[in-house]
Amino acid sequence: MLIVQKYGGSSVADATCINRVAGRIVEMYRAGHRMVVVLSAQGDTTDDLLAKAREINPQPSKRELDMLLTTGEQQAVALMAMALHQLGAPAVSLNAVQVGIEATAQYGDARIQRIRPERIARVLEQNSIVIVAGFQGVNRYGDFTTLGRGASDTTAVALAAVLGADLCEVYTDVDGVYTADPRIVPTARKLNEISYDEMLELASMGAQVFHNRAVEMAKRHRVKLVLRSSKDFTKEGTEVKEGSTMEKLLFSGLAIDRDVARISVMGLLDRPGIAFHIFSLLATQQISVDIILQTAGAADGDAPGQAMDISFTVSRADLDATLNTLAANQQAIGFQSITHDITLAKLSIIGAGMATNAGVASAMFEALYECAVNINLISTSEIKITVLVDAEKVDTAARAIHDKFAKLMEE
């Protein structure tokens, strides 16, 4: 088999970790597999380099920051190749320029556009293991760009897609995808498999197991993706694949996201394009809006021209920028007031058939009612139901909902 593996920063943090991972790679190589391995920078390297940069320039140029940060992965792959040599296995390390991972010019948050498979194919033909620096690309100017935090997952999936790999294994601190965070919900259990879509919802809801773009790419290119433990190689992990049982209700998991600020813009004149006006203004400031709820305001009736409110959530880091942008455009948008709330958290349940199975939402609301947690806002999609609740009560709510659904699944 042609296998692409990805190991994160903590898996290669020091010589001991590197040797452990090298042992795993060599074992699979000697079992007859062709191996392509993607690495992140060692341990805290990226943060240390960021700190060094900010000491010199509090707002370093993104081009230069990418030039600096990409050295972290390059060091990791060179050291891993040395460790493999020490175990008697042939290995060649490659950075993004050498592989030919062509990416957009957007420093700090580039997207992979094309991967040239030639050099990797040549090294594989020589029966050698290929070690690739994750997280980085090269743009049309020949400059390094980085693909965003955690994007080594994306590098691995993209390579698996281009090379037609039989399997893409992503090794992390956890041994798979759980129905909820086990630290919060003790009854959470590991899933043997999950669909791409459910995984996407879980990841975007704050369950930081996979990089979201990696899952999207795996879905698009039908890459067989397995999340495994880097601490215990004997554990089987969770396979992410095409969902096949959309008819049946599947409770795949529950996720909590505490990084939420709710903003309400009130007393808007209800005219066409008003929501577009607000969100395009925020988009120009690079502010991502999550849940959006549009409601009739205090005015009676629903004829155009009457007052209404729009509520939405943003990440807390974007709160000030959001409030300032809206305030600066109060006249142009035309609203009466803004309120915001940072005492809330987002709780989502994810599973195939959420929207089409009657009783799912009511079971969730029943669980919340039973533990006396008020719902501030509700949003639903094909495979997800999200509520905003008091952040202080979100753990209690999570346990109550998880238990209710675990019971429902058994029935």
Add this chain to the structure above:
Amino acid sequence: MLIVQKYGGSSVADATCINRVAGRIVEMYRAGHRMVVVLSAQGDTTDDLLAKAREINPQPSKRELDMLLTTGEQQAVALMAMALHQLGAPAVSLNAVQVGIEATAQYGDARIQRIRPERIARVLEQNSIVIVAGFQGVNRYGDFTTLGRGASDTTAVALAAVLGADLCEVYTDVDGVYTADPRIVPTARKLNEISYDEMLELASMGAQVFHNRAVEMAKRHRVKLVLRSSKDFTKEGTEVKEGSTMEKLLFSGLAIDRDVARISVMGLLDRPGIAFHIFSLLATQQISVDIILQTAGAADGDAPGQAMDISFTVSRADLDATLNTLAANQQAIGFQSITHDITLAKLSIIGAGMATNAGVASAMFEALYECAVNINLISTSEIKITVLVDAEKVDTAARAIHDKFAKLMEE
């Protein structure tokens, strides 16, 4: 003017050092000069990376080592660009791949073959400062190679040659070239200028002010080279240029090299090609031989076919390899015995007209006689006289010779 500057690792060791150097660069940039700056890796970065590599693999592959080590310079140039931005100056950092510093494939000790000037020229046209990673090249496989320890000097001179720079300034811990090491010879004085050839002799004799290949390249391409202090930018330094006063005796300096092992191969049959045989054997083992002295042996007469001895010096690190190589080939070479001596040091005086000015050698020998230092071996060239003396007495000898020549120069 187009100025190429090079700053060593200690000049960019931390944020404070980087900001100091950035200040100097911006000052010259604002004075209207076009600036190309070559940097080494920060402080002990290269040694730290080497230690990391050896922890994982005591004999790391040279390709992977170059992949690892080149990250040090890349980090330094990115940080310097950030520091320049902070001072409001435009700057772009480039590594060897981006510049197009094409080098031989010999990892760890590659030679620059060609530098593509296009990208640097483009950045300079945009009125920006260019910061280039020293010490590195890219070979025909697209892999990083390093140019040998201290080779950032070479990068700077090569860039100055290709770009037709008006001046190449190399900043180091010392403020210029001295007639001797001031720590050993207190009366040593700084030279305002020195010829390429004298500089070459001084550098190869252990006065580690410039990287020797950098001086050779400067000579070949007539690059105006100035050695300056990175600690005090107001000091003028030493200019290295074409020698112009070969007629007159010039005492340019005195150098001591303690890394010497003397080997004597005795009882050789004096037949054509015997010296070539020995030294080509050593060359295949990458052993550099320095002084060579061929003498008639104990046998009488000088007819071919009679016994003779060959003595030569190598660096102490190569002593074991040299003895082993010779011993393994005793039959093929045909000699009776080998002796070696590691209690010696090499002392050289360098200056234009050494060979053609009567009395220079005798003045040197007189000084040695006056301080009771025996001469073990003598070697002379156009601009240099070298003696091997007892290592324990070499400092005393250096002071005596320096004083004698300083007096001669005044006369």
